[in-house]
Amino acid sequence: MKHLLLFSLAASLCIFTCAAINPPKPYGPLPTKQQLAWQDMETNLFVHFTVNTFTDKEWGYGDENPDVFNPTALDCRQWAKAAKDAGFKGIILTAKHHDGFCLWPSKYTEHSVKYSKWRNGQGDVLRELRKACDEYGLKMGVYLSPWDRNSAKYGTPDYITYYRNQLKELTTEYGDIFEVWFDGANGGDGYYGGAKEKRTIDRKTYYDWTNTRKVVRDNQPDAVMFGDGGPDIRWVGNESGMGSTTNWCLLNADTMYAGGDYAKFLGEGQEYGKYWVPAEVDVSIRKGWFFHENEEARTAENILNLFYQSVGRNSNLLLNIPPNRQGLFAENDIKSLIGFKKLLDQEFKNEVKPLKVISGFNRGKEYAAQNMADNNPNTYWATKDNVTTASAEFDFGKTVELNRVLIQEYIQLGQRVKKFKVDAFVDGQWKLLTDGTTIGHKVIKKCELTKTTKVRLTIEEAKACPVISNVKFYLAPMN
Ligand code: FUL
Numbered sequence: 001m002k003h004l005l006l007f008s009l010a011a012s013l014c015i016f017t018c019a020a021i022n023p024p025k026p027y028g029p030l031p032t033k034q035q036l037a038w039q040d041m042e043t044n045l046f047v048h049f050t051v052n053t054f055t056d057k058e059w060g061y062g063d064e065n066p067d068v069f070n071p072t073a074l075d076c077r078q079w080a081k082a083a084k085d086a087g088f089k090g091i092i093l094t095a096k097h098h099d100g101f102c103l104w105p106s107k108y109t110e111h112s113v114k115y116s117k118w119r120n121g122q123g124d125v126l127r128e129l130r131k132a133c134d135e136y137g138l139k140m141g142v143y144l145s146p147w148d149r150n151s152a153k154y155g156t157p158d159y160i161t162y163y164r165n166q167l168k169e170l171t172t173e174y175g176d177i178f179e180v181w182f183d184g185a186n187g188g189d190g191y192y193g194g195a196k197e198k199r200t201i202d203r204k205t206y207y208d209w210t211n212t213r214k215v216v217r218d219n220q221p222d223a224v225m226f227g228d229g230g231p232d233i234r235w236v237g238n239e240s241g242m243g244s245t246t247n248w249c250l251l252n253a254d255t256m257y258a259g260g261d262y263a264k265f266l267g268e269g270q271e272y273g274k275y276w277v278p279a280e281v282d283v284s285i286r287k288g289w290f291f292h293e294n295e296e297a298r299t300a301e302n303i304l305n306l307f308y309q310s311v312g313r314n315s316n317l318l319l320n321i322p323p324n325r326q327g328l329f330a331e332n333d334i335k336s337l338i339g340f341k342k343l344l345d346q347e348f349k350n351e352v353k354p355l356k357v358i359s360g361f362n363r364g365k366e367y368a369a370q371n372m373a374d375n376n377p378n379t380y381w382a383t384k385d386n387v388t389t390a391s392a393e394f395d396f397g398k399t400v401e402l403n404r405v406l407i408q409e410y411i412q413l414g415q416r417v418k419k420f421k422v423d424a425f426v427d428g429q430w431k432l433l434t435d436g437t438t439i440g441h442k443v444i445k446k447c448e449l450t451k452t453t454k455v456r457l458t459i460e461e462a463k464a465c466p467v468i469s470n471v472k473f474y475l476a477p478m479n
Pocket of ligand 1: 183184
């Protein structure tokens with residue numbers, strides 16, 4: 001009896017309160033937990049390393065003698081340390097580039113480290129990177145070029161078996177893989193086991209991607225796959241480090257194929273795309289993807305700019321650092337990386353915190369505007385279901401100076417915001433600080449150095465009630 005009473009009391013309490021605290025329903029396509037984890041990583045390193053490093057090329061023809069690959073002092077720990085010190089979360093290595101040379105001793109080819117003089121054929125770059133990533137607490141990813149200019153089988157159905165076998169090796173023998181990178185460059189002239197000819201494939205059908213991707217899904221369910229049009233992560237459509245200011249994480253990925261001409265969609269995503277496919281900005285610290293002695297590394301300031309153009313625009317940054325012929329990151333590259341980290345820390349060192357955040361548009365007290373300033377990524381400000389235009393005021397309680405605004409949507413419930421603006425209260429009136437279109441995982445806006453007592457965020461247009469998890473203001477150094 002006592003239990004029954006307690007139960008009905010609890011049930012009626014729930015009916016009473018649940019009505020008030022219903023969270024907004026998810027809207028549109030949603031990220032998987034793997035995609036969410038990936039979006040949280042924000043910055044990763046790319047490592048392009050193979051025979052090209054030694055032949056001074058960008059694309060090897062596929063006829064390189066395996067002995068060409070001979071790093072004199074390979075040290076993946078040096079790469080991992082640099083990545084860690086610079087705040088990057090993972091490293092993706094070109095296990096096989098278009099030339100077909102494998103950096104691991106694949107059972108399925110003689111075109112690999114196993115057949116080179118390097119460490120008497122006993123070396124395995126993947127294995128070393130695995131160890132180094134584990135030591136430094138980094139995640140590891142692999143790039144396996146679908147195009148293979150060495151393989152005699154390329155262009156025939158046999159090659160697909162070969163490719164899947166290699167994918168299986170990489171996804172079963174090297175521990176947890178967080179990202180598998182499928183490059184879009186496909187088919188053309190090459191060595192092809194001595195045929196030395198041009199081979200073209202049907203980009204839409206040749207790789208039978210549904211079944212090829214299955215190898216990764218089966219063996220590494222937590223990995224995300226990158227490809228021009230997804231399936232999990234999309235290319236941003238350029239290699240110059242430029243994320244798009246309007247950037248939906250949505251894409252009609254099923255209608256796209258690697259190497260197709262979709263630059264605009266890849267950059268901006270598609271507002272009504274059917275799938276969640278966030279963008280990755282891949283860019284090299286040097287002109288080429290592979291190491292060439294005469295190319296200069298970007299400066300720390302330049303990399304900071306890449307950060308704003310990628311992470312600041314709802315994308316991840318994948319920054320390539322090519323090891324040299326010793327098998328090491330060059331000193332200048334490391335200097336720029338570490339310099340970048342210092343600048344980044346400076347940028348976000350001086351947070352200007354509001355005393356209180358208020359809004360007349362709260363969905364209920366669980367979804368109050370104050371949630372945007374509580375440093376908890378799991379709480380958010382939300383409005384009632386039919387309210388898609390709303391504002392909130394961040395009151396600093398005194399005059400502050402700021403020049404950066406960071407905003408995050410709670411993307412677990414979908415990407416919603418189409419247009420927003422941020423005003424500052426200056427000399428008795430609201431003055432526009434910055435504005436934009438989409439938000440997504442994160443946008444960071446630079447704005448004029450402004451003295452103000454309060455700032456107002458206005459969601460001007462949204463596809464459904466806005467759900468904002470985080471808003472921060474900073475005073476970054478003025479250079
Ligand atoms: C391109 C490739 O052709 C380049 O060599 C490089 O690997 C880059 C990341 O992707 O499509």
